[in-house]
Amino acid sequence: MTEKRCVICLKEIEVIEKPDGTKIVCDNSAQPLMDGRCCDACDCLLVIPSRHIGTSLLTDIGSSMLSLRLLHRHAQKKGFEDSTEKTESKNNES
Numbered sequence: 717m718t719e720k721r722c723v724i725c726l727k728e729i730e731v732i733e734k735p736d737g738t739k740i741v742c743d744n745s746a747q748p749l750m751d752g753r754c755c756d757a758c759d760c761l762l763v764i765p766s767r768h769i770g771t772s773l774l775t776d777i778g779s780s781m782l783s784l785r786l787l788h789r790h791a792q793k794k795g796f797e798d799s800t801e802k803t804e805s806k807n808n809e810s
């Protein structure tokens with residue numbers, strides 16, 4: 717099974733299987749934002765607008781927000797090594 721991932725949000729790209737077995741991959745060109753393929757959501761929200769208003773403005777806002785979020789996600793995935801917030805709130809108990 718080869719699952720495609722969106723180059724922008726890294727989510728799995730939806731594949732629709734028709735009753736006759738034909739598969740439709742719901743991917744889109746991520747150009748001019750990025751190389752590769754992206755999901756419908758990123759296409760509509762980021763790629764298509766960027767073609768109209770230009771990539772510079774959109775990539776500035778969008779990519780900084782995305783990178784922030786992805787950093788946050790990866791930090792969460794790592795587990796709770798950085799549990800500074802938790803230990804702080806625990807201190808209130810005593």
Ligand SMILES: [Zn+2]
Pocket residue numbers: 722723724725726727754755756757758759
């Ligand atoms: Zn996406």
